[in-house]
């Protein structure tokens with residue numbers, strides 16, 4: 001979840017505002033950055049600048065706009081996706097969205113921004129040259145330096161070099177692929193690999209991909225046409241991106257080449273190619289539904305093929321491997337990076353390209369961005385090995401300050417963290433903790449009745465859900481009753497009486513002790529009835 005604040009005396013500009021997706025979700029749909037720092041300075045926040053339309057760069061925009069209605073400057077393709085996303089949030093009316101164009105500079109307060117074209121796995125990706133009164137910052141966004149991308153519009157290396165000659169104070173550069181030594185294959189090579197593969201296949205072919213990769217979509221469309229196959233689109237995000245890309249003239253599909261899934265089932269299998277979402281094995285996505293054979297219209301059968309034109313995001317490996325096995329078990333021929341290394345390339349710069357970026361920009365100081373600590377550290381080492389001594393490694397919440405005498409240094413931190421979203425609403429960390437506890441260890445529930453002294457008036461029943469017990473339930477229950485009675489007596493001591501809240505807490509303590517097993521700590525819920533008082537829990 002990318003979110004960077006650039007702050008001058010005049011105000012704050014936010015670069016990118018993304019989300020991430022949880023792995024063990026406990027009902028969490030997505031996670032966005034904690035905006036406390038920006039909220040406390042909302043009068044100073046001037047705008048959000050967007051490098052490109054990937055979710056890890058735009059997904060949190062609705063949540064920030066809800067807190068502060070600032071203008072959003074985004075390239076056309078990202079803008080279209082942001083509009084689409086904002087239309088799902090009824091509480092955001094009339095958002096101020098502005099389209100930016102490479103090499104067309106604009107100003108926000110005392111900051112001047114020049115967007116510059118970069119190649120990436122989505123159309124309209126940009127780097128930014130950001131001129132502040134104190135320093136010139138070059139932010140690469142997510143990029144790669146591909147000489148001959150399918151749209152014929154490579155990264156604007158000419159302008160990067162000019163700016164480098166002119167002098168750049170701080171370079172912030174994409175670290176994702178610092179472990180990939182040499183330039184990766186070109187997107188065009190993926191196109192020809194897919195075409196060759198599809199040509200050899202006989203049954204229906206389904207190709208899974210990240211739908212925002214419009215170049216890849218075009219390659220797949222071309223492969224289908226070349227092999228005389230009709231195309232059908234499976235999954236909402238494929239349809240969203242196809243529509244957006246067609247609207248902006250970034251994707252060409254002859255209108256008679258597209259067919260509905262039900263129509264596809266009436267054609268000879270070798271005349272059909274489907275483009276599908278779900279390469280990360282998301283349970284409700286098209287590929288998972290095909291594997292479970294519960295897609296309403298489209299069915300696969302023995303001899304059909306599925307190609308994963310994608311990588312597996314760290315954390316999804318287990319689910320993706322299970323999906324591949326499910327498909328293979330059903331007699332489907334599966335192709336992915338391990339079987340066919342040329343069906344996917346990354347959208348990020350390899351080490352060789354990262355080096356070239358540093359060479360072109362020749363910055364006075366360097367901040368690696370976009371990656372794990374390992375990636376950032378290795379990228380910082382790379383910059384240092386190229387003579388950029390002044391490198392600063394920032395983690396979430398860290399602040400770097402540019403000093404007028406020409407040096408960049410760490411300068412403390414700001415509040416940061418994760419905000420968990422369930423169905424559009426943020427969940428308090430305490431609720432999430434309760435869900436986690438219930439999910440991991442189960443729940444113990446007891447209702448106790450107190451006498452006028454605050455001690456147990458009658459024996460009580462305990463019920464559990466999902467709790468692992470090492471003895472029969474009834475004997476543990478007897479233990480629990482004794483433990484609660486004893487704990488209440490101790491808590492009361494020589495006093496006249498025990499307050500209901502104190503009794504509740506003491507009983508919960510006793511139950512937690514009794515029902516704890518190994519590392520399992522069930523959630524304990526105690527309700528207290530006291531004479532004349534309300535029930536508390």
Ligand SMILES: [Zn+2]
Nearest residue numbers: 052054120142
């Ligand atoms: Zn990206």
Ligand SMILES: [Zn+2]
Nearest residue numbers: 054056057142
């Ligand atoms: Zn990214």
